[in-house]
Amino acid sequence: MVAVEVVDVTDELKNTYDVVVIGGGAAGLSGALMLARARRSVVVIDAGAPRNAPASGVHGLLAREGIGPAELVERGRAEVRGYGGHVVSGEVGTVAREETGFQVALADGRSVRARRLLLATGLVDELPDVPGLRSRWGRDVVHCPYCHGWEIRDQAIGVLGSGPLSVHQALLFRQWSDDVTFFSHTLPSPAGEEAEQLAARGIRVVDGEVASLEIVDDRLVGVRLTDGSVVKREAVAVASRMVARTGLLSALGLRAVEHPSGGGEHIPSDATGRTEVPGVWVAGNVTDLAAQVGGAAAAGAVAAAQINAELIAEETRQAVAARARGEVPFSPEMESRVCEAVLGDRRHGL
């Protein structure tokens, strides 16, 4: 007989949590899972638009290869809820610092307090203004060879020049197909070492501005230049400008800065996701523009463990100070009573 665990799905939002996780993609849900399992009160507030939503599957993800992006998020939400974490659909509008933590305001008027924040809001892929690019994004217009390279292997691939990483991108996609054409578009035609590299790898360069993508029967068939000529292509790769979603944090003085790669803007952090603003942590694409799903999830878990460690240190300091004042320490019996009152059936403790 198969045991089925029934997880109660609600949009419950308490007044206060140890940690509010803003953004419920791979990074945020993974962080929340760690925190819930660490018996922290945690809520994930998620606007429900993960970056890879247009793609049909998540690739390069061990043990979940090819899973649909929506299914991955649903499974993650269920896992968080299975340990008593809350997951709420909504968009956070603003965040403000308070004496002992943060006030997080949702766009729908609700608000919640947090001792710590984990920001996992991901990024926005800004695409060149070429008709067809956005509507084919994640299908036959792609950016990442590790996400899509296998699916478009041996196809006629065009790489659209859009920024400092474009020639590198063309050299990468050459690993998956020997028919790669580089469209310099609005960039200067590659020169010097770059031109030599492209020629040596058999990558054709087409100069001139791209006007649009040619779509027939819901399939990409070519790239049209402004002179009217069409170069047959089955897939197009383009390096988006990746801009971290951070507007809601400006009141805390935390702003996105240019990433050293030149590929976009991110929030800098240390290797564990700690930012320069005390109590605020980041994980996933909001800080690491190159993180894939596995890397984003790992970063969420690392940040969560660090947040938990910081809370433990704070609670220990408070307990030591209380003990020095001769106050009664927090007993297991007292914890059990408080847990029952606050959490009811979802309580833990002795």
Ligand SMILES: Cc1cc2nc3c(=O)[nH]c(=O)nc-3n(C[C@H](O)[C@H](O)[C@H](O)COP(=O)(O)OP(=O)(O)OC[C@H]3O[C@@H](n4cnc5c(N)ncnc54)[C@H](O)[C@@H]3O)c2cc1C
């Ligand atoms: C087309 C495409 C295909 C991809 N395919 C793959 C692949 O095959 N394999 C792979 O490993 N990676 C793939 N990626 C990369 C993958 O999307 C990222 O690695 C991953 O989404 C990063 O996770 P994240 O949690 O940092 O951000 P996201 O997954 O983008 O999650 C961020 C979440 O935060 C929410 N949010 C944002 N602002 C707010 C707010 N103010 N309030 C509340 N919620 C908010 C968003 O709605 C979203 O749900 C692909 C990317 C693209 C663009």
